[in-house]
């Protein structure tokens with residue numbers, strides 16, 4: 001399925017932007033905006049942000065001076081549907097939701113059976129409770145995997161056992177599902193089982209693509225990457241089995257220690273994680289969701305062993321449409337460590353985004369605060385604006401005792417312009433070790 005934004009009024013009438021996967025799109029006077037209106041004084045520099053996960057589109061005004069209008073009503077946020085009109089000044093964009101050409105059902109002779117472009121509204125049943133709801137699909141006979149909101153929450157709180165594993169206890173709950181400690185019936189080995197719960201109705205095709213992507217990422221074997229054991233689906237729900245890492249994730253670890261760690265400890269953890277990242281990047285993988293919760297730390301100082309988990313999972317979960325739109329609520333946590341280029345365009349997942357996120361992680365672990373000086377309660381608009389416009393607070397301003405050279409390595413990683421960051425995770429790792437000598 002795809003979403004097209006057509007400019008139907010204003011100086012750029014006739015332009016169209018098409019999206020067929022999870023993407024973001026910004027409108028404003030800033031030259032970095034995908035839809036840039038440099039001479040329209042009506043628009044703010046960063047006016048509004050759209051998140052598109054076809055067939056869904058979600059719009060958020062970024063606190064613009066003159067406001068964003070949908071069908072003539074001023075809005076802060078809006079779920080958009082086919083035919084809706086977004087307006088700012090003289091410019092009007094129309095939303096079109098359609099079925100991609102390669103998704104229409106075809107006769108054997110290649111003639112499309114369904115000529116209409118609108119998606120079909122079909123009935124789907126919750127995998128867990130069976131209660132039916134409606135969902136948009138690319139064809140009327142599509143089979144969709146779907147979990148209703150209630151069951152999704154229930155399963156997140158109370159994960160169901162999966163065959164061949166004995167569940168021991170819940171290790172944690174995250175954005176995509178929950179993680180359990182379990183024992184394998186086959187060899188008695190203790191493992192971590194993660195269930196991945198789709199947030200919207202997903203087609204068999206998307207589910208297959210997601211499983212394929214898990215399988216590809218599973219080939220990454222490195223001493224500082226949590227190793228993959230197996231994956232599968234049970235009652236329609238995807239699960240992933242990985243090695244269990246004792247100790248705790250770096251977020252819990254720093255919380256336990258009062259909110260931050262000594263910079264010497266952070267260097268050990270980050271240096272190892274950079275080794276893992278350098279390895280993955282050189283094999284063509286980006287992590288896309290580096291944060292304290294995804295770095296597991298075992299052992300005692302100075303012999304910590306850090307392991308990066310969830311490799312590429314967030315990327316695949318989003319891009320294959322398992323997540324739907326993610327910036328709907330006001331939980332800014334999901335974008336807190338995202339660099340500007342990635343917020344502007346979710347598709348833009350390249351190694352420099354990981355370098356930025358690991359820099360943000362290191363900054364928080366060392367100082368116990370966010371580099372852009374935003375509170376944990378900041379909303380999405382405020383966070384997006386800070387990511388685009390706000391300078392970072394120098395580490396030494398918060399903590400004079402951190403050696404200047406160490407602080408500089410971290411600060412280089414979180415430059416707003418990707419070209420000013422470290423060229424590779426390997427280079428950053430070298431610089432960090434050098435700064436400690």
Ligand SMILES: Nc1ncnc2c1ncn2[C@@H]1O[C@H](COP(=O)(O)OP(=O)(O)OP(=O)(O)O)[C@@H](O)[C@H]1O
Pocket residue numbers: 171172173174175176177178179192194226242243244245246248249289293294296309310314
């Ligand atoms: N292999 C593992 N061994 C030990 N603990 C783990 C393992 N994987 C995850 N955990 C624990 O479970 C917690 C939840 O993991 P999960 O990945 O579901 O959530 P998250 O990292 O907070 O968010 P996200 O869903 O965005 O990744 C982790 O923060 C970690 O404490």
Ligand SMILES: [Mg+2]
Pocket residue numbers: 174293294309310
């Ligand atoms: Mg995680």
